[in-house]
Amino acid sequence: MKLSQGNLTILDSCPRLFQYTVLEQLAVPQRGEEWEKMQLGSQFHQLMQQRSQQLPIEAIAATDPDLRRWFEAVEAQSADLFPDAGEAWTDSEHVRTMDWMGHTIVGVYDYVVLRSDSAQILDWKTYPKPVDSRRLQQSWQSKLYPLLLVSSSNYSPATIEMRYWFFQGGDQGHPHMLRFESSAAAIAETAAALTQRLTALNLWRSAYELTGESFPQTETRQTCETCSFAVRCDRGNRSLVESDLMQLETAWDSIEEVELTQFP
Numbered sequence: 001m002k003l004s005q006g007n008l009t010i011l012d013s014c015p016r017l018f019q020y021t022v023l024e025q026l027a028v029p030q031r032g033e034e035w036e037k038m039q040l041g042s043q044f045h046q047l048m049q050q051r052s053q054q055l056p057i058e059a060i061a062a063t064d065p066d067l068r069r070w071f072e073a074v075e076a077q078s079a080d081l082f083p084d085a086g087e088a089w090t091d092s093e094h095v096r097t098m099d100w101m102g103h104t105i106v107g108v109y110d111y112v113v114l115r116s117d118s119a120q121i122l123d124w125k126t127y128p129k130p131v132d133s134r135r136l137q138q139s140w141q142s143k144l145y146p147l148l149l150v151s152s153s154n155y156s157p158a159t160i161e162m163r164y165w166f167f168q169g170g171d172q173g174h175p176h177m178l179r180f181e182s183s184a185a186a187i188a189e190t191a192a193a194l195t196q197r198l199t200a201l202n203l204w205r206s207a208y209e210l211t212g213e214s215f216p217q218t219e220t221r222q223t224c225e226t227c228s229f230a231v232r233c234d235r236g237n238r239s240l241v242e243s244d245l246m247q248l249e250t251a252w253d254s255i256e257e258v259e260l261t262q263f264p
């Protein structure tokens, strides 16, 4: 299977949810407000991709005042974010993959700044910096992306760092940045965690394919309280009609990592 950090996050949250959304491609619809935020985030990613390729950005920036404000914040950091070609190699929507236990693990980095002796993996967040950064540090994204880079390059773990840029909630419109440095110990820990998760996934998937046995449900009942599949799982109070209406046939993956096309 092709697996992203988002898929692994779902697997951790609830294996049954992984079955529904990743294997069976049933999607959880976004509420109107969430959908709008997602669209704005997607447009900002488009804008950053065009900026990194030195393509025009005016058409995108003009569509929303937030986009323009965030972009102006980016431009204030341009020396750091967009180094000269001789100084570093940069790329946006940069894809790395690796094979692991019969699966293809894939990461789509928002942006990379690769120097001869160090590598930065950047991620754009169009929401405020979290109060507790440890959760973000422990996320599959923060753990998996350095492992993917180590596995597909000559960079040693200690030369890699993740940089999250948050464009909302900063002082006087300035973005916040969170840095997480990688290490050999962190990479080894992530590799062990990945092996453990994929061992479980392979067992559940075999049973699912051979006998039709469903993946296990989460033991954390709280997770079910906001899940669209609560009726299907007999873990909620929604009516079946209401629940079915919520399960639109769209792909979960397309929500998480949108392939960006050039904006005119």
Ligand code: SF4
Binding pocket: 014, 015, 016, 017, 020, 217, 218, 223, 224, 227, 228, 229, 230, 231, 233, 235
């Ligand atoms: S309702 Fe609970 S058990 Fe069922 S898919 Fe959602 S989180 Fe998992």
